[in-house]
Amino acid sequence: MLIKNTQNLTRRLIRNLNRYRRLYCGNSGDFVPHVAVIGSGPAGFYTTQQLLKAHPKLKVDIYEKLPIPFGLVRYGVAPDHPEVKNVINTFTQTAQNERCNFIGNVSIGTDITIKHLQKAYNAIVLSYGADADRKLDIPGENLPNVISARALVGWYNGLPQDRNLEVDLSCDTAVVLGHGNVALDVARILLTPTSTLSKTDISNHALEALSKSNIKKVYVVGRRGPLQVSFTIKELREMINLEDCRTIIEKEDVSFIGSLTEELPRPRKRLTDLLYKTGCNPTDNNLIHWSKAIREWQLKFLLSPTKIVSNNDNRIDSVECVKNRLEGDDILNQKAVSTDETVQIKCGLVLRSIGYKSIPIDDAIPFDQKRGVIPNENGRVTGVTGMYCSGWVGSGPVGVILSTMSDGFNTGKLIVSDMNSGLIPNIQKSGKDGILPILREKGVNVVDFKSWEKINKVEVGKGEEMGKPREKLTDIQQMLDATQEKS
Incomplete structure (x- = not known):
């Protein structure tokens, strides 16, 4: 009788443990981590690249305040340095990965908050650069x-x-x-x-x-x-x-x-x-x-x-x-x-x-006003589990694209390591499916990567008429209008 009761108790414990693992951890075969990357410049894309490489199921959603991606590669590199912009080809391949989504024309802190993102994602990476002047x-x-x-x-x-x-x-x-x-x-x-x-x-x-x-x-x-x-x-x-x-x-x-x-x-x-x-x-x-x-x-x-x-x-x-x-x-x-x-x-x-400095975009993000950076230790944001940074927002405006690549790769590796070690709990989150309905309700016109490609086509066409590689659209509404162009 004692043996039978022990067996029953053991079976109940195993069932409860499995139920707990399914509810909170996911099974090893079906758990899909979701990571939000804020900023689509070099730091954001290099971090994304490493995340997708290091984890076979992980999904990344890249949020960008403009309707177009690529950040400083598009807007910071001098126009007479086209060879530096070739990295856009690599970023495009990353964005077209089925486990990656570009979510443009979304302002974090205004259209959606960090608290919203924390509910929907296992990890958040802040890679939005340094926009303010010293x-x-x-x-x-x-x-x-x-x-x-x-x-x-x-x-x-x-x-x-x-x-x-x-x-x-x-x-x-x-x-x-x-x-x-x-x-x-x-x-x-x-x-x-x-x-x-x-x-x-x-x-x-x-x-x-x-x-x-x-x-x-x-x-x-x-x-x-x-x-x-x-x-x-x-x-x-x-x-x-x-x-x-x-x-x-x-x-x-x-x-x-x-x-x-x-x-x-x-x-x-x-x-x-x-x-x-x-x-x-x-x-x-x-x-x-x-x-x-x-x-x-x-x-x-x-x-x-x-x-x-x-x-x-x-x-x-x-x-x-x-x-x-x-x-x-x-x-x-x-x-x-x-x-x-x-x-x-x-x-x-x-x-x-x-020089430049970063600015705070949401009260839920720790920020060092004096240095103009997010306080962090090797990419982990100080005092917030599951929050990371890469690029100038964490290091200050130093280095070139190569150093940003190294920083982004290191942050990506760190996040996957923290997932594997349990520092980031394996709780199944919704990712963009928990965010897009909120944006739709607010009337935000979200631009995905296919829509960006329509903008790109319009710009290249205008450039050909002028005998140049492209003529960039400089008005947000013009960009949004271009997303309605027929492919």
């Missing part, structure tokens, strides 16, 4: 024609929020504040002949404005020295070889770095060597090229802007800068310390390129 916080920063480089990039790349940016190109001199790749990008676009730009996917409104530009000189100004610049050798070489444009790097600014190049890591060594040779020993080809130039650009070092000076018409007259000196033993990371000397650079356009 400010100079100096007098005159609010004058007309003091513009963020990010906004100018959005303007010439057709980002809807920047398409009506007011840019006055009637002056002959511009100052770009910053020594990163974006600073060189905007300087290059301002100085590149429009006959060259017209063959790219630059937005037509920007091309028309640039065709009437009077800008002949651009100063690219940084607070530290030639050993601390953040731009890369590719961008510098492009500027040195820019058509009809002269490069000015003062010999006294770079003569001292020639003896230091052997001590530097290889990428920095090559960059430093090019800076040195350009300033001290330019090639005959350089000299011939520059002698015919009708425009020029100049690198300026050890200057920090303290004031943007206006004239009597409340327009930019000049940028006032304090001269700096460098302190610290690590020559690549020395700090700029201001002196008592100042200089003024006459100009009519100022472009601020001193």
